Amino acid sequence: MDGLTVKYNQLTAEEFILLWESVWDGAPSLEQTKLAMKNTLFRVSVFHGDKIVGMARMIGDMGLNYYIKDVVVRPEYQRMGIGKMLINELMKFVAENGVKGTDIFVELCAVPDKIPFYEKLGFSxxxxxxxxxxxxxx
Ligand SMILES: CC(C)(COP(=O)(O)OP(=O)(O)OC[C@H]1O[C@@H](n2cnc3c(N)ncnc32)[C@H](O)[C@@H]1OP(=O)(O)O)[C@@H](O)C(=O)NCCC(=O)NCCS
Incomplete structure (x- = not known):
C-alpha cells in the first residue's frame, strides 16, 4: 500500500491505547502503558498520513529471549500486508541485535484464528x- 511510513521507537502510550481500542476491549491504564513503552526493547508503528494504522513491539532480554507483543493493525487496514511488515521489522531487530552464531528463541502468544497469520511468517x-x-x- 502506498503512503505508509514506518517509525521506530516512537510509539506513544496514547497511540498504543488508541490502536488497542480499535481491536480489543479493556485497554490498560495510561500509567501502565507509559511504563511498558519505556521498558520495551523495540517499538514499531506504521502510519498512513497522520493516522497510526499498525503497531508491534518486542520485549525480552536481548540474549536468550525475544517476545513479540501487541501486534495490531487497525481493522480497515488489515489484509494489506501491514501485519507482515510489522513482524519483518521485529525480526530485523533480532537479526541486528542477537548474539551472532547463536539460535534465538522468538516467542509470541496467538489466539487460534491468528495462528495461520504467524505460520505464514515462519512461526510454528x-x-x-x-x-x-x-x-x-x-
Ligand atoms: C493479526 C493481524 C495483525 C494481521 O495483520 P494484517 O495486516 O491483516 O496481516 P497481513 O495483511 O500482513 O497478512 C499477511 C499474510 O497473512 C494472512 N493472514 C492475515 N490474517 C490472517 C488470518 N487471521 N488468518 C489467516 N491468514 C491471515 C494474509 O492473508 C497474508 O497472506 P499472504 O502473504 O499469503 O497474502 C491483524 O489481523 C490484527 O491486528 N488483528 C487484531 C489484533 C490481533 O489479534 N493481533 C494478534 C494478536 S495474537
Missing amino acids: ANEAQRLKMMYHID
Whole structure:
C-alpha cells in the first residue's frame, strides 16, 4: 500500500491505547502503558498520513529471549500486508541485535484464528499452553 511510513521507537502510550481500542476491549491504564513503552526493547508503528494504522513491539532480554507483543493493525487496514511488515521489522531487530552464531528463541502468544497469520511468517505452534493470572496490586 502506498503512503505508509514506518517509525521506530516512537510509539506513544496514547497511540498504543488508541490502536488497542480499535481491536480489543479493556485497554490498560495510561500509567501502565507509559511504563511498558519505556521498558520495551523495540517499538514499531506504521502510519498512513497522520493516522497510526499498525503497531508491534518486542520485549525480552536481548540474549536468550525475544517476545513479540501487541501486534495490531487497525481493522480497515488489515489484509494489506501491514501485519507482515510489522513482524519483518521485529525480526530485523533480532537479526541486528542477537548474539551472532547463536539460535534465538522468538516467542509470541496467538489466539487460534491468528495462528495461520504467524505460520505464514515462519512461526510454528507447539504443545505449550499459556497460563495466566491477573494479579491485583493494592
Ligand atoms: C493479526 C493481524 C495483525 C494481521 O495483520 P494484517 O495486516 O491483516 O496481516 P497481513 O495483511 O500482513 O497478512 C499477511 C499474510 O497473512 C494472512 N493472514 C492475515 N490474517 C490472517 C488470518 N487471521 N488468518 C489467516 N491468514 C491471515 C494474509 O492473508 C497474508 O497472506 P499472504 O502473504 O499469503 O497474502 C491483524 O489481523 C490484527 O491486528 N488483528 C487484531 C489484533 C490481533 O489479534 N493481533 C494478534 C494478536 S495474537
